Amino acid sequence: MSAGAGSDGNDAVRRRFTVGLTGGIGSGKSVVARLFAERGVDIVDTDQIARSLTGPHGAAMPAVLAAFGADFADAHGALDRVKMRALAFSRPEARRTLEGILHPMIRDAVFAESLLGTGPYVIFDIPLLVESGTWRERVGRVLVVDCPEAVQVARVMARNALPEQQVHAIMAAQAPRQARLAAAHDVIDNGGELGELAPQVDRLHAIYLAMAEEAVRNN
Structure with a gap:
């Protein structure tokens, strides 16, 4: 990335309120991104x-x-x-x-x-946000979609027809669950029923809208 492109890009993005969305494989991050998109939020899928x-x-x-x-x-x-x-x-x-x-x-x-x-703000969908080491400084908030590791394994095995050993190998190459949670400003719990996601998204969306309006006033 050239210095000019990187600087201009960073400055332009800072003028918008940004959220970095992340979560381990099988956490349901894509579902959460879709729910935010349905509420008019811009989603950039890395x-x-x-x-x-x-x-x-x-x-x-x-x-x-x-x-x-x-x-x-x-x-x-x-x-x-x-x-x-x-x-x-x-x-x-x-x-x-x-x-x-x-x-x-x-x-x-x-x-x-x-x-x-x-949209009123932008969400960067970044699977390796914690692992990259640089994205945390590039976004206004870090939002982690979380669930127990056993739930991750079961979901990925069912979705991708992968053996359990391979799923564990993929998870081992990602940041540990506790590292993601430590990096989070906000957490969505996706360890239960699908219907429990929308109220959590609505609550955070209201918070992010207020933060986005404040960002506009301060720029």
């Missing part, structure tokens, strides 16, 4: 941006292939995610190399997309 960057002939693919080799592209020119996932889990330095390529590009794209929104 996973979606990453998929675009590593899709067929995506902007990140030349650097990825230069670092890992041409055989990490599939027949369509997209990142071979299965092969990369296996490498990243077995070799942490490979994961760091991939993140070093993608994270600056994702940040630039996030800033650009956030400027296009018309």
Whole structure:
């Protein structure tokens, strides 16, 4: 990320009230993001941006292939995610190399997309917010969707048809539950019924609207 793009992007984003939404795999973060979107909030999905960057002939693919080799592209020119996932889990330095390529590009794209929104505030949907070490300073609030780890495992096994051992390996590569909670300004409990989410979202939405209005007055 160039210095100019990063500085301009940060300054522009600071003029809007921002929330960083995160949670472990299977926590229900995507459902919570959808509920906020239904209330008119702008959602910027960093996973979606990453998929675009590593899709067929995506902007990140030349650097990825230069670092890992041409055989990490599939027949369509997209990142071979299965092969990369296996490498990243077995070799942490490979994961760091991939993140070093993608994270600056994702940040630039996030800033650009956030400027296009018309909602009262913007939520950045960031699965690895805690792990990145930089996003906490880039958002006004950190919102964590939380549930017991046993619930995470059961949900992911049912949703993705993955063996329990693989689900635990994915969770081990993410920040521990307590680290996410320690980073949170706000927490949504998603360990129960789906219907219990909307009241929690409504409560936080009212708080965030007031904070967004204050941010506008102070700028």
